[in-house]
Amino acid sequence: MQTRSERTRGKAASTEGGRRTRDRILHAAAELMFQQGVAGTSIPDVQRRARASASQIYHYFGDKKGLTAAVIEYQSTVKLEQQRPLLDHLDSIDALRAWCEGAAVRLDAVHCAGGCEIGSLASELSDVDPSARLGLATGFAAWQNAIESGLARMRERGDLEADEDVSALAVALLAAIQGGMLLSQVNRDATPYRRAVNVVIDHIADRVEAARGARLANP
Incomplete structure (x- = not known):
């Protein structure tokens, strides 16, 4: 069963603006983690690259572990589709x-x-x-x-x-x-x-x- 915060993140990302923001954060995180590794990528790094606030990152992904899991799925899906x-x-x-x-x-x-x-x-x-x-x-x-x-x-x-x-x-x-x-x-x-x-x-x-x-x- 999803937690309340997971349901909230899913609902926010279902709007057009939410999807754009989430995608921008995800793309920035994927680039940074590829360039400098997961351990070498901080939430502030992603904020700067994505031009997003920490609250937006935590809202959509929960924490860095959730963001990393999303990057793994993103990289796997994107490379296959390409x-x-x-x-x-x-x-x-x-x-x-x-x-x-x-x-x-x-x-x-x-x-x-x-x-x-x-x-x-x-x-x-x-x-x-x-x-x-x-x-x-x-x-x-x-x-x-x-x-x-x-x-x-x-x-x-x-x-x-x-x-x-x-x-x-x-x-x-x-x-x-x-x-x-x-x-x-x-x-x-x-x-x-x-x-x-x-x-x-x-x-x-x-x-x-x-x-x-x-x-x-x-x-």
Whole structure:
């Protein structure tokens, strides 16, 4: 059951003005937490960036923990929606390569600074905030599901064997993406990211070739 303060915040944010104010605060908090970490971001920092009062921040989010939870959900949702056209069609080797290379190009553009918005939050919060960890796990699960759905369609078409573990392949690719981004961030070079994801995609391509060979051998 919602508390009285939670009901009040929800009602306020349902008005047009309330939504704009809440969104402005959330966007500012997301930027700051990505740039300087959650621990390094204070409520006064968010006030200044969002041009909002402390009472507005507490009204909409309750406290910094509530604001952080909202940022996690925001980053997970925004990043998925930004890439939705590609994520909805990850059902070929070419599509997987194009999607992953798009991220590499973005890394190049910022000289590999900052890393992944969700990955950065996970590195900082997973061991110190159980509720944040669950929110981050949900965000990563959405990415995994998008990859897995594309691979499952490949399996349904016969591009992959019927017993192919597409869940394991999706986890491997997501891990390569996150690990590759971290290594690229510390090296300021997107090469580790490209190598990591290409090894996994090459493996998936090999599985596609194996499935094709099996079909030819057993027409």
